[in-house]
Amino acid sequence: MRRRVRIAVDALEHLVGGLGTSILAMAGLFWLLAVVVSSLVGVGLPLIGGSLRAVRSIADRERGRLSRWGPAIVGPPPVPDRPSAALRDPAVRRELAWVPVHATFGFAVGIFGLSLPLSALQDLTYPLWYHLAPPGEGAPGIPFWNVDSLAEAFGVALAGLGWLAVLLLAGGALARSQAWPGRRLLGPVPGADLSLRVAELTATRAAALDAHAAELRRIERSLHDGTQNRLVAVTVLLGAARRAYTRDPATGAELLDRAQQAAEEALGELRTVVRGILPPVLDDRGLAGALDGLVAGCALPCDLAVELPVRCAVSVEATAYFVVAEALTNAVRHSGATAATVSVRVDGDRLLIGVGDDGRGGADESAGSGLAGIRRRVEAHDGRFTLTSPPGGPTTMDVELPCGS
Amino acid sequence: MRIVIAEDDALLREGLALLLRAEGLDVVATAGTPAEFLAAVDAHEPDVAIVDVRMPPTHTDEGIVAARAARGRRPGLAVLVLSAYVEQTFATELLAGGAERLGYLLKERVGRVEEFLTALHRVAGGGTAIDPEVVGQLLARGRSDAGLGRLTPREREVLSLMAEGLGNTAIAERLFVTDGAVHKNIRAIFAKLGLAPTDRADRRVTAVLRYLDTTARR
Numbered sequence: 001m002r003r004r005v006r007i008a009v010d011a012l013e014h015l016v017g018g019l020g021t022s023i024l025a026m027a028g029l030f031w032l033l034a035v036v037v038s039s040l041v042g043v044g045l046p047l048i049g050g051s052l053r054a055v056r057s058i059a060d061r062e063r064g065r066l067s068r069w070g071p072a073i074v075g076p077p078p079v080p081d082r083p084s085a086a087l088r089d090p091a092v093r094r095e096l097a098w099v100p101v102h103a104t105f106g107f108a109v110g111i112f113g114l115s116l117p118l119s120a121l122q123d124l125t126y127p128l129w130y131h132l133a134p135p136g137e138g139a140p141g142i143p144f145w146n147v148d149s150l151a152e153a154f155g156v157a158l159a160g161l162g163w164l165a166v167l168l169l170a171g172g173a174l175a176r177s178q179a180w181p182g183r184r185l186l187g188p189v190p191g192a193d194l195s196l197r198v199a200e201l202t203a204t205r206a207a208a209l210d211a212h213a214a215e216l217r218r219i220e221r222s223l224h225d226g227t228q229n230r231l232v233a234v235t236v237l238l239g240a241a242r243r244a245y246t247r248d249p250a251t252g253a254e255l256l257d258r259a260q261q262a263a264e265e266a267l268g269e270l271r272t273v274v275r276g277i278l279p280p281v282l283d284d285r286g287l288a289g290a291l292d293g294l295v296a297g298c299a300l301p302c303d304l305a306v307e308l309p310v311r312c313a314v315s316v317e318a319t320a321y322f323v324v325a326e327a328l329t330n331a332v333r334h335s336g337a338t339a340a341t342v343s344v345r346v347d348g349d350r351l352l353i354g355v356g357d358d359g360r361g362g363a364d365e366s367a368g369s370g371l372a373g374i375r376r377r378v379e380a381h382d383g384r385f386t387l388t389s390p391p392g393g394p395t396t397m398d399v400e401l402p403c404g405s
Numbered sequence: 406m407r408i409v410i411a412e413d414d415a416l417l418r419e420g421l422a423l424l425l426r427a428e429g430l431d432v433v434a435t436a437g438t439p440a441e442f443l444a445a446v447d448a449h450e451p452d453v454a455i456v457d458v459r460m461p462p463t464h465t466d467e468g469i470v471a472a473r474a475a476r477g478r479r480p481g482l483a484v485l486v487l488s489a490y491v492e493q494t495f496a497t498e499l500l501a502g503g504a505e506r507l508g509y510l511l512k513e514r515v516g517r518v519e520e521f522l523t524a525l526h527r528v529a530g531g532g533t534a535i536d537p538e539v540v541g542q543l544l545a546r547g548r549s550d551a552g553l554g555r556l557t558p559r560e561r562e563v564l565s566l567m568a569e570g571l572g573n574t575a576i577a578e579r580l581f582v583t584d585g586a587v588h589k590n591i592r593a594i595f596a597k598l599g600l601a602p603t604d605r606a607d608r609r610v611t612a613v614l615r616y617l618d619t620t621a622r623r
Binding site: 221225229230231235236237239242243244251255258 | 413414416417420421423424427428459464489490512513515516517518521
């Protein structure tokens with residue numbers, strides 16, 4: 001029973017949605033008729049292209065609605081610019097056939113579907129208010145039935161139960177029948193060329209792969225130019241120490257000292273690289289949770305505002321995390337700030353990150369702080385990085401990343 | 406011997422300079438970018454340049470490009486290229502104009518100070534120093550080649566030592582055999598590769614054969 005109710009509620013939702021597009025289709029139909037009539041006398045001809053595009057946008061709305069609900073409906077290529085070509089386009093012709101069907105049949109089914117629960121409500125509550133109804137008007141929906149006793153009013157309520165039963169039993173079928181012309185006529189023309197859709201998917205996929213490759217390049221670079229150089233320095237210093245050992249033990253000892261230092265630096269850098277690849281906490285708790293943890297562990301009191309209705313690509317989230325982590329580390333180490341703010345939100349397809357502190361400012365990208373690393377990493381994602389840090393502060397950093405999702 | 410070092414990593418640059426100076430070599434300048442390096446070559450007229458392959462701005466092959474530019478400005482400049490990893494195209498790009506006064510070594514070989522100094526002196530003296538790893542890869546690629554495929558393991562060993570730039574006596578010492586045995590191996594290699602003493606036409610063959618070519622002419 002509960003399943004039935006859920007199906008009926010879903011069906012009602014679809015019916016109302018379909019009613020919405022059918023009203024649009026109706027408007028489109030009137031517009032089309034006006035254009036056709038005015039074209040007969042010549043003045044409407046320049047409007048044909050625009051009206052076909054209007055029909056396309058209405059049809060796209062229906063495609064979107066049907067795709068959210070059932071199997072996705074792939075849209076056709078754009079309407080050809082020349083009206084004569086457009087009118088020959090099979091997809092356009094099928095849309096023109098769909099408009100009157102959906103404007104009439106779809107509208108009627110939608111109204112009927114919507115009236116079912118309303119009628120049920122009205123009839124079921126009829127015994128409560130039948131005595132208020134103006135005499136001689138008859139029961140709701142049944143004008144010839146003059147109700148003048150409670151028993152008869154309960155009879156009307158029984159009819160309400162009937163409406164409810166119809167909704168429960170036939171709601172799904174109604175919604176399907178309303179969607180049927182759209183599914184039949186708005187899908188790709190049988191045997192149509194799907195190359196456009198394929199091209200679109202290829203492009204987005206390539207962009208994702210590009211971001212991935214940029215990430216791998218960044219890792220390769222930090223391993224080769226950072227960690228490996230440290231290790232080479234270790235071997236060079238060890239080699240020098242070995243040569244110096246017999247000649248000049250004091251120098252040898254100093255070289256060994258420096259070699260050890262370089263080895264420790266190599267380890268530190270390796271740790272940074274590994275942490276930068278994909279902080280494990282991102283996987284466990286998502287970006288918002290990971291930032292929470294970051295802020296909680298920060299030595300400065302930090303105000304965090306995160307607004308993330310959607311998840312971004314993993315590499316983008318990792319970069320966002322890295323940016324905030326580096327920026328906070330900088331603030332703690334160099335700024336002398338007493339408080340920091342972090343905000344992360346999504347605007348369209350961009351992830352916006354802002355980190356600020358009330359410290360002494362004067363942050364310099366070329367001074368070997370993590371700032372250059374932040375810029376490199378952001379730019380690898382085609383993002384934007386802006387730093388304002390006048391002497392005396394405050395410092396604010398704004399980063400914009402494409403979400404990539 | 407006047408030396409210029411071009412290496413963008415500060416710690417490694419200073420480490421190298423320190424090592425060479427401790428060995429009594431004359432490091433006249435160090436540079437962190439290709440531009441600084443070329444300026445140093447002009448200003449200090451070095452005999453040898455030690456150059457890192459990856460340098461700013463893009464950290465790809467700036468070092469190779471700079472090394473070739475330096476040789477263009479100062480013919481006869483010996484160049485020892487240091488690389489973080491073996492990259493075939495870098496090696497062939499570098500060796501395209503002949504292998505004389507050229508070296509291509511993995512960075513970590515510097516830590517083996519005696520061998521590194523030998524390689525440095527060899528390059529400065531007009532010879533070649535190719536990293537065993539580079540040679541190994543060239544040979545592995547050449548294995549399908551009819552000539553190289555016919556070499557015995559010992560001959561292959563001799564060939565790779567030759568490609569590293571070792572002379573006959575050094576090869577004999579390294580392999581614990583007599584000079585005569587090495588001679589015999591080398592003659593066999595030339596015969597199997599079909600290399601006439603003046604043969605230098607085959608452009609398809611790799612840097613090893615190029616090297617063999619110059620050895621044969623000597």
